Amino acid sequence: MARPKRQEARRTQLMEAARRAVVERGLAELRLGDVARQAGLSPGSVLYYFPTLPDLLQEVQREAIGRFCTAREQAVRDEPDPRRRLLAMIRSGLPEGPGDELAYLLYELGAFARKDPAYAARYIDLYHRQVAIYVGILEAGAAAGVFRLAGDALGIARNLVILEDGYGLHMTMAVPTFHPTDAERQIIAYAAIATGCDLT
Structure with a gap:
């Protein structure tokens, strides 16, 4: 045993x-x-x-994705206010800076996703899980009359995840082009326009 x-x-x-x-x-x-x-x-x-080394790194990738998604889900789970849930979701998706180990790990292992279908499938699943959380927040906010969505919830959710990914990549480079505060402010500005809600 x-x-x-x-x-x-x-x-x-x-x-x-x-x-x-x-x-x-x-x-x-x-x-x-x-x-x-x-x-x-x-x-x-x-x-x-x-x-093989890629077999080991697949397990590292699986664990990192699970940890990241769980953290995002927990960040918004107990917040009833749609506005604060949206802000918490945005903040949970951005690296804390160049030294954010989990974000760096996910970006590094993403290099395999360009050639290996197994790695790519896990990143696609990561993307869809994040989009689904955003869709839930956006639709709940719209139903409560807090948000006046400028488009469909799915499209806005996809844009938010892609903005996080893009800013996050720039934040974790050897020479970062964005500070976490600046990246957060830019994404919140888009979210405010997309939801018709003052998020400042």
Whole structure:
């Protein structure tokens, strides 16, 4: 009975090591040996638990996406006011800055999504989950008479997620082009126009 638990603990250890290695080295420079050194193991030991480095990184991606989506859902779950829910959702989708490890991890692993359908599928699912949260907020706000939507809720929700992604990418580059406060202000400005509601 103990063996499966030990194996699960080792897999978790390797995923944590891979997260640290991606953040420290970046995906382009990452090698299996980097993860092994982070974990204090040999490369062969890593391959015992994950057949290839991309297999390991798929698990890292899955965990990071789950953590990100859960945080966004929790940020708006208990807020009854549509205006404050919308603001909380916007803030939960932006990196805190260049050092935001979770955001950096998601952007780095996104490079695989351009060539690997499995990675792409998880990012598509991430996109749809975020859009669905926004649609719920927008439709509830419109039904309550708080928002006067300038278009359909789905289109506005898609724009909000894409704006977050674009600003977030610029915020996590080696030389950031946007400060978190500026990015947040710009997205809120669009949301105010799209909802016909003063969000300042």
